[in-house]
Amino acid sequence: xxKRTIIPFGPQHPVLPEPIHLDLVLEDELVVEAIPSIGFIxxxxxxxxxxxxxxxxxxxxxxxxxxxSFIHGLTYCIAVEEIMxxxxxxxxxxxxTIWSELSRMHSHLLWMGLMADAFGFESLFMHTWRMxxxxxxxxxxxxxxxxxxxxxxVGGVRRDxxxxxxxxxxxxxxxYRSELKEITDVFIKDSSVQHRLIGVGVLKKEQVxxxxxxxxxxxxxxxxxxxxxxxxxxxxNIDFEPIIETSGDSYARCVVRIKxxxxxxxxxxxxxxxxxxxxxxxxxxxxxxxxxxxxTEQPRxxxxxxxxxxxxxxxxRLRVRTPTFANIPSLVKMLPGSSLADVPVLVxxxxxxxxxxxx
Amino acid sequence: MTEDQKLIGVKIDELLEKVKEFHTLGYRxxxxxxxxxxxxxxNYSFDKDYNFVNLRIxxxxxxxxxxxxSCIYWSAFLxxxxxxxxxxxxxxxxxxxxxxxxxxxxxxxxxxxxNTGSSGEGISS
Numbered sequence: 001x002x003k004r005t006i007i008p009f010g011p012q013h014p015v016l017p018e019p020i021h022l023d024l025v026l027e028d029e030l031v032v033e034a035i036p037s038i039g040f041i042x043x044x045x046x047x048x049x050x051x052x053x054x055x056x057x058x059x060x061x062x063x064x065x066x067x068x069s070f071i072h073g074l075t076y077c078i079a080v081e082e083i084m085x086x087x088x089x090x091x092x093x094x095x096x097t098i099w100s101e102l103s104r105m106h107s108h109l110l111w112m113g114l115m116a117d118a119f120g121f122e123s124l125f126m127h128t129w130r131m132x133x134x135x136x137x138x139x140x141x142x143x144x145x146x147x148x149x150x151x152x153x154v155g156g157v158r159r160d161x162x163x164x165x166x167x168x169x170x171x172x173x174x175x176y177r178s179e180l181k182e183i184t185d186v187f188i189k190d191s192s193v194q195h196r197l198i199g200v201g202v203l204k205k206e207q208v209x210x211x212x213x214x215x216x217x218x219x220x221x222x223x224x225x226x227x228x229x230x231x232x233x234x235x236x237n238i239d240f241e242p243i244i245e246t247s248g249d250s251y252a253r254c255v256v257r258i259k260x261x262x263x264x265x266x267x268x269x270x271x272x273x274x275x276x277x278x279x280x281x282x283x284x285x286x287x288x289x290x291x292x293x294x295x296t297e298q299p300r301x302x303x304x305x306x307x308x309x310x311x312x313x314x315x316x317r318l319r320v321r322t323p324t325f326a327n328i329p330s331l332v333k334m335l336p337g338s339s340l341a342d343v344p345v346l347v348x349x350x351x352x353x354x355x356x357x358x359x
Numbered sequence: 360m361t362e363d364q365k366l367i368g369v370k371i372d373e374l375l376e377k378v379k380e381f382h383t384l385g386y387r388x389x390x391x392x393x394x395x396x397x398x399x400x401x402n403y404s405f406d407k408d409y410n411f412v413n414l415r416i417x418x419x420x421x422x423x424x425x426x427x428x429s430c431i432y433w434s435a436f437l438x439x440x441x442x443x444x445x446x447x448x449x450x451x452x453x454x455x456x457x458x459x460x461x462x463x464x465x466x467x468x469x470x471x472x473x474n475t476g477s478s479g480e481g482i483s484s
Contacts, residue, residue, distance in 0.1 A: 035455070037457075037460075037461075038461070038462075039444075039460075039461055039462035039463045039464075040463060042462045042463065042464060044464075044469060047469065047470065078361065082361065209387055210432070210433070210434075211433065211434050212387055212388045212389070212432065212434040229409060230361055230362050230409055231361065232361040292364070293364055293404065293411065293413070294361070295361075295362070295411070302389070304389060304390050304404065306390075306392055306394075306402065308394055308396075316394070316396065317394040317395065317396075319390075319392040319393075319394065321389070321390035321392065325437065326389075326390070326434075328437055329433065329434035329436075329437060
């Protein structure tokens with residue numbers, strides 16, 4: 001029997017700036033088992049809900065993640081609004097959806113840059129993040145913030161985007177599309193990228209579903225499951241289908257995210273063309289009493305906010321199941337059989353956000 | 360309303376049987392989460408074709424041991440270790456049992472109803 005070695009990976013690792021630890025059991029260079037460990041930075045934000053007014057807690061929810069912060073705030077708002085039976089103005093729903101898609105774009109571009117960095121393609125990393133800056137500029141111009149922009153509130157949104165600005169965003173994203181294609185073509189066609197991703201970390205269709213995976217990790221193995229199809233916010237008025245790939249490998253997970261970038265541009269174009277005039281918020285009175293599981297699609301997949309309220313200003317319980325948490329079992333199962341050198345790339349292919357998981 | 364959600368109460372000794380039914384029907388395990396009210400509630404959430412269904416067990420006392428569903432849904436071990444570490448609920452036969460070291464909290468079992476908030480021996484790694 002080949003001698004087994006245990007290599008500790010993380011929580012501090014040059015390739016992965018996320019505090020996750022893996023005990024990698026190796027036979028020579030081959031991983032035979034991986035045991036994950038998180039909990040290094042658990043913040044107990046769920047507990048804080050017991051001491052924060054339910055209106056104010058949106059700010060805390062947004063700080064669960066430094067990337068998909070808007071969608072965290074939005075999902076919290078949806079949970080409270082469902083309990084209180086609040087119907088948000090339609091224009092607010094559209095604005096929420098536009099910012100959600102911009103968040104998805106900058107998150108996917110962030111991931112692509114990190115991935116390029118992980119397999120040593122530094123110029124690709126820099127170009128990808130240069131493109132991400134343009135999305136962040138749009139977010140900054142419309143909200144005043146770049147990543148945490150405090151625009152969702154219980155009952156609507158805090159800011160409007162005027163019609164001239166919406167047309168300008170839609171137009172600039174159309175011209176952005178061709179520049180983006182130049183970069184994404186490198187991810188899709190370059191032989192060195194393909195060499196690192198194709199056939200690496202394969203998750204079979206039945207396996208990935210059984211493991212409870214979500215988001216691009218799930219869709220890259222052939223499952224057309226996308227929580228946006230629930231129709232929350234303005235997604236019910238938008239024509240789109242979940243992006244899927246079927247090979248289930250690291251390349252497929254990359255391609256799904258790339259296609260979703262272009263899909264987001266298309267969704268924003270549709271939203272800008274359909275957004276109705278009207279108010280952007282309604283006055284919220286009373287306190288929530290009841291419970292609800294709000295589900296939305298973050299860049300990394302489905303997030304679930306379970307809120308339970310008892311008629312006071314403070315929620316009784318807030319439970320957040322983040323997409324990274326749901327994707328850890330898939331990561332653990334995809335590592336055995338891979339080489340040690342592929343581990344950083346494989347960990348990145350689930351787009352881990354341990355900050356989210358350690359809410 | 361963004362979606363209809365079903366909530367089904369089950370007894371602890373019926374849990375494995377009910378979870379197995381959902382597994383057989385092709386449901387995905389969406390999450391497991393615990394809530395402290397007058398008693399402790401654990402919600403097991405499943406999804407299939409955007410139909411969201413929850414099984415709920417109530418635990419009258421923290422001393423009662425509940426079965427792990429990781430023999431049916433392997434990925435449940437993460438949720439169960441989380442519940443075990445935050446609430447101190449005993450869960451038997453988890454696929455991977457971190458024995459209290461999944462979360463490195465300063466206060467042991469911070470969500471436990473009997474927790475007084477004091478620290479000390481809490482660092483569990």
